[in-house]
Amino acid sequence: MNRLAFVSASAFLLCCFAISSAGDQGADVQGRLTFQGQPIAGGKISFHYAAGKPFSAPIKKGMYAFKNLPAATVIVTIEGAGIPAKYGSPKTSSLNVELKAGGQTVNLELR
Numbered sequence: 001m002n003r004l005a006f007v008s009a010s011a012f013l014l015c016c017f018a019i020s021s022a023g024d025q026g027a028d029v030q031g032r033l034t035f036q037g038q039p040i041a042g043g044k045i046s047f048h049y050a051a052g053k054p055f056s057a058p059i060k061k062g063m064y065a066f067k068n069l070p071a072a073t074v075i076v077t078i079e080g081a082g083i084p085a086k087y088g089s090p091k092t093s094s095l096n097v098e099l100k101a102g103g104q105t106v107n108l109e110l111r
Contacts, residue, residue, distance in 0.1 A: 026069050026071065027102065028068065028069075029065070029066045029103075029104055030106075031064060031105050033045065033064060035109075036111065039061060041061065041080070042059055042080055043059040043083065044080070045057055046077045047074040049072055050072070073096060077095070078110065083110065084110075
């Protein structure tokens with residue numbers, strides 16, 4: 001009987017660990033950024049959370065990528081040559097994105 005209890009408890013703990021590990025998966029986000037229909041050659045994209053510091057990544061040839069970000073709705077700012085200043089501040093940017101656990105593509109067209 002003790003062996004059965006041990007095996008049952010071990011199986012239960014393994015299942016709990018697997019479920020909690022799956023919930024820890026962050027958001028892997030990539031995408032294409034364009035301004036007036038043209039790829040943004042270079043710059044910086046940042047995701048601003050309600051609390052804490054923003055996460056930033058370089059923009060290269062109109063593309064960007066983030067790995068393992070916390071899932072949440074964020075304000076997006078984009079800085080680069082020729083990009084209007086309103087996109088560079090979380091107070092004036094109109095760009096919002098909902099980040100979900102797992103992989104997702106978020107393409108943004110600035111006008």
